[in-house]
Amino acid sequence: MHNQQLKQILAVFKQDTWVRPFMKKYGKLLYLVLFLGFMTLFCGSALMFTSGFLISKSASQPENIMLVYVPIVLTRGFGIGRPAFRYVERLTSHNWVLKMTSDLRVRLYRSLEKEAVFFKEKYKTGDILAVLAEDIDHLQNLYLRTIFPTIISWLIYIVVIIGLGLFSVPFAFMMLLMMTVVVVLMPLVSLLVNGVKMERQKTARNHLYDQLTDAVLGVGDWLFSGRREDIVSSYEDSERAVRKDEYQIKRFDRMRDFLLQVFFALLAVVVLIWTSFVFKGNQGGAANWIAAFVLAIFPLVDAFAPIPAATSELTIYKDSVKRLNALPEAELEDTKPTSAAVALSKETFEELKVNQVVFSYEPDTKKVLNQLSLTVPKGEKLAILGKSGAGKSTLGRMIRGDLLPQSGSITLNEVPVQQLGEDISQWVGVINQSPHLFNTSVLNNVRLGNPSATDEEVIKTLYQVGLGKMIEQLPDGFHTVVEEAGGRFSGGEQQRIALARILLQNTPVVLLDEPTVGLDPVTEQTLLDTLFDALEGKTIIWITHHLQGVDQMDHVVFIEDGQVAIKGTPHKLLENNPRYQKLYKLDRGENQDAERGR
Structure with a gap:
């Protein structure tokens, strides 16, 4: 021994x-x-x-x-x-x-x-x-x-x-x-x-x-x-x-x-x-x-x-040595954006392109994404749907550059997103399921999107997301401390504060990763209306698991087995695609209602 x-x-x-x-x-x-x-x-x-x-x-x-x-x-x-x-x-x-x-x-x-x-x-x-x-x-x-x-x-x-x-x-x-x-x-x-x-x-x-x-x-x-x-x-x-x-x-x-x-x-x-x-x-x-x-x-x-x-x-x-060596490799040298990436300006954004992307989390395992291709032009609102494990969130992480495809590419104006390095935050803003709020004032939490913003600019964005009047009436107003993990505010209010950050960040592309999960239907629809109104003119990629609010999108994509199974405008799909019609009814519980009526 x-x-x-x-x-x-x-x-x-x-x-x-x-x-x-x-x-x-x-x-x-x-x-x-x-x-x-x-x-x-x-x-x-x-x-x-x-x-x-x-x-x-x-x-x-x-x-x-x-x-x-x-x-x-x-x-x-x-x-x-x-x-x-x-x-x-x-x-x-x-x-x-x-x-x-x-x-x-x-x-x-x-x-x-x-x-x-x-x-x-x-x-x-x-x-x-x-x-x-x-x-x-x-x-x-x-x-x-x-x-x-x-x-x-x-x-x-x-x-x-x-x-x-x-x-x-x-x-x-x-x-x-x-x-x-x-x-x-x-x-x-x-x-x-x-x-x-x-x-x-x-x-x-x-x-x-x-x-x-x-x-x-x-x-x-x-x-x-x-x-x-x-x-x-x-x-x-x-x-x-x-x-x-x-x-x-x-x-x-x-x-x-x-x-x-x-x-x-x-x-x-x-x-x-x-x-x-x-x-x-x-x-x-x-x-x-x-x-x-x-x-x-x-x-x-x-x-x-x-x-x-x-x-x-x-x-x-x-x-300790064994535990450290079990971690993934990481280079000590800083990763710098390429000259092409540096030359880009978010004001010149034209399109985001997903080209023949293949990705799996482990070698020799099922491909989460398999030859997936999408093109999202400037100003388009795209909803990405699919059942759990279909690869929706994986695609979102790849758009942010957090994951790299095994083959294929994801580009912004023909520049691979990974070449943007940390500058990706100037291009793609994210509102996820649980945005983290820090134990500091509302102003400081929103200013995270743009540290150089003035108080007046921060307050303006809070009014844009429908929180300005409510927060102004609090005893400490916009200096109210949100408490740890945002405990001072409800789930819907936390999402609006996260939206205010994105507005202040002013990125051309906004990725919504199921931001309404856990909200009641009324609050969910109100938040979606606020999101789409406040982000008018932005390129929106909305990852969601059901169809409420999808009618406000320009296009809908349904991912299955790592590929695009359904694609089109929500209105045409609802008129002509039987599978989409079935999903639409299931999402609204119409089938269950019919069964109960019998």
Whole structure:
């Protein structure tokens, strides 16, 4: 089991494509960090060595001050060098890590943005919270607490063994074996014993994120079912399990650290015995060297003590690296619009064209869209209908450039929408099923569509959508806070505020993605009338699942099996197309009424 765990850790880090690229990108700075870390520990040990020699030599009352002049200079040099190197090493290592984690965060956010429209389908909210809240920090600690200290300690280890070998090869070999206990055996034991507990604890913490999001998102259902105490009790049980693992981890850490201190005390005794034999014939100078070698051991505690604790955390880092590598690839370079896209102006919009588009969410699966073609000229109002899963919303995401077709193209004035980059927001405005309203004033929420708009322009759009008079009469007027997620206003009013944003944004194309879902029929029809009146002259693409208000559209398209099954004006389809006539009757419940009449 332990061998399998080690193989899994090695495999994850070997296949890593997130962290390793930055090792090369900031390679020079990394080497500088390692050098400074080595020099910090070397100066610390050398300071104790020269200090021990100097104190012992001075106590023997040397005949000439020149006999201790060199140790004095070295002591001062190493004394100044140790904190200086330490300070610069801390600055450099944190600079390196912050550069790397900054790039990692950018890559992470772009990766999540790439999959933003599929969060509900592909990821649990708790997992995303774990990635954002912990994984990047874990990778930061991977370098600061594990990689850097371990590499520096191994460098010190090699230098110590080589240095001792200059005096005595057998003793150097014996120290090689003894120090292997600290640099190899104890880290391995920590990894196998504590690493399992840490991995279990991290998994439990991630489960806590899942429980927390479930509790928050489903709080209403818990309260209505009268089981509030159950969710609180369940969460507390999970927390107790995490704390139990944490206690066991800390208990093992305390025992290991105690054994580590005992081991270094034993090491100092061994060095004391060895030096007493090696330098016994050196008369008065023997004590000088004995003191120097023994005191030089103690700074090594700073070099080797962190290794076991750091190594045991590899299982945590393994999980973070694995989770990040499971995310979709995302480039660090900014995507810039092409010169053709930059040259476009939304005032010159002529048509939106969907040409032979093919799309599927997974390879070798059913095509959601299959050779779909549409042309929407300037000023046209098009309704796109279809049953659930027909590809309506997928097409809407592709028009926005959030998804790319496997083949075919979607263009605005013959420019592919993906080439517009973030400038797509100047061309296509979206009102979806649940527009998000922020916990700030009505003015600020609407101004999101155009941050440079004046208060007068914002208020004008609110009157256009039929909210001006109502909001003006509120105690705080247009400065009324909408509350979190727009709780201050009804569903229909929230949609009107979203419409005001779009009017302020002033895009030539407006995509309506089922904005009336969840509204009662009267409110729905009133909102549709407001939408179409306010958006007069705009190119409207309305994604909907039923036919209320479709008679106000110029054309209707029904998508089935990824292709256009029905196409035409609503009036001609109602007159001549039997299938559309049947859908029209079903939508209004006429068939059900006829059945009840029988």
